[in-house]
Amino acid sequence: MSDNTKVTRKPEAPASDMALLPPVDVIEDAGGITLYADLPGVPKDKLNLQVEGDTLTIEGEISLTAPEGMESSHAEVSLPRYRRMFTLSKELDANKVSAEFNQGALKLRIPKAEHAQPRRIEIAVQ
Amino acid sequence: MFYRSVFPRDLLSELDRMQREMQQAYEFSPSIRGLARGGFPAMNVGNTPHSVEIYAFAPGIDPATIDVQLEKGVLTIAGERASVLPPREANATVHIEERFAGRFRRVVTLPDDADPNAVSAKYRDGVLHISVQRRQAAQPRRISIE
Numbered sequence: 074m075s076d077n078t079k080v081t082r083k084p085e086a087p088a089s090d091m092a093l094l095p096p097v098d099v100i101e102d103a104g105g106i107t108l109y110a111d112l113p114g115v116p117k118d119k120l121n122l123q124v125e126g127d128t129l130t131i132e133g134e135i136s137l138t139a140p141e142g143m144e145s146s147h148a149e150v151s152l153p154r155y156r157r158m159f160t161l162s163k164e165l166d167a168n169k170v171s172a173e174f175n176q177g178a179l180k181l182r183i184p185k186a187e188h189a190q191p192r193r194i195e196i197a198v199q
Numbered sequence: 200m201f202y203r204s205v206f207p208r209d210l211l212s213e214l215d216r217m218q219r220e221m222q223q224a225y226e227f228s229p230s231i232r233g234l235a236r237g238g239f240p241a242m243n244v245g246n247t248p249h250s251v252e253i254y255a256f257a258p259g260i261d262p263a264t265i266d267v268q269l270e271k272g273v274l275t276i277a278g279e280r281a282s283v284l285p286p287r288e289a290n291a292t293v294h295i296e297e298r299f300a301g302r303f304r305r306v307v308t309l310p311d312d313a314d315p316n317a318v319s320a321k322y323r324d325g326v327l328h329i330s331v332q333r334r335q336a337a338q339p340r341r342i343s344i345e
Contacts, residue, residue: 100291109298
């Protein structure tokens with residue numbers, strides 16, 4: 074019953090390499106970076122977040138329920154997978170990333186490392 | 200298009216995709232309700248002999264605020280998604296802004312045999328799945344030859 078290949082078109086090239094690019098918002102404030110990503114159709118257990126070195130990878134498998142024998146007639150979400158990568162900069166603390174995933178919307182918070190927090194620099198006038 | 204597909208390490212297939220999209224854009228006979236592709240929420244439509252299945256990809260929305268209406272064979276999905284961007288006076292920088300925010304409305308014309316009294320809608324993992332049953336009489340029948 075739950076077969077997502079029927080909802081999305083079959084990929085023509087090596088399946089493992091093809092993915093949709095999810096839209097994101099990236100906002101930076103004094104304490105760190107907040108990233109929002111749209112991954113509709115991905116259940117919580119099919120979402121894969123990974124930080125390796127300075128690369129953040131967001132990946133998710135789409136899982137939709139389709140009735141038996143369904144034929145796709147129009148597909149805008151045409152692949153069963155999302156993937157997007159970002160390069161983190163040095164002042165971000167990759168060990169303290171926190172994530173919320175709710176109804177296909179991902180919110181990631183990547184705080185800045187202690188030493189990189191902004192400090193007001195006093196200007197001495199002589 | 201809203202969700203672009205990527206083909207890492209394969210420039211040729213990426214060019215091929217662009218060419219296909221260009222062709223679709225020109226050869227597509229435009230509907231009176233505008234270009235069918237693009238927009239929010241992205242949609243997939245499928246058919247079975249018994250039903251029409253519509254999937255609207257609308258993540259992060261309270262399902263109670265989504266308005267789904269079916270009138271004279273036209274299905275309308277409308278609602279609003281709040282922006283996550285900080286107010287202008289906040290001390291924050293927006294580096295990337297790609298996600299949809301604001302009011303949305305998308306319309307799908309259903310086939311003639313769709314039954315407006317047999318519609319079900321579910322919202323799961325940010326996808327609104329609407330299933331419209333087809334009327335019995337319209338289902339294909341095999342006619343035996345005597």
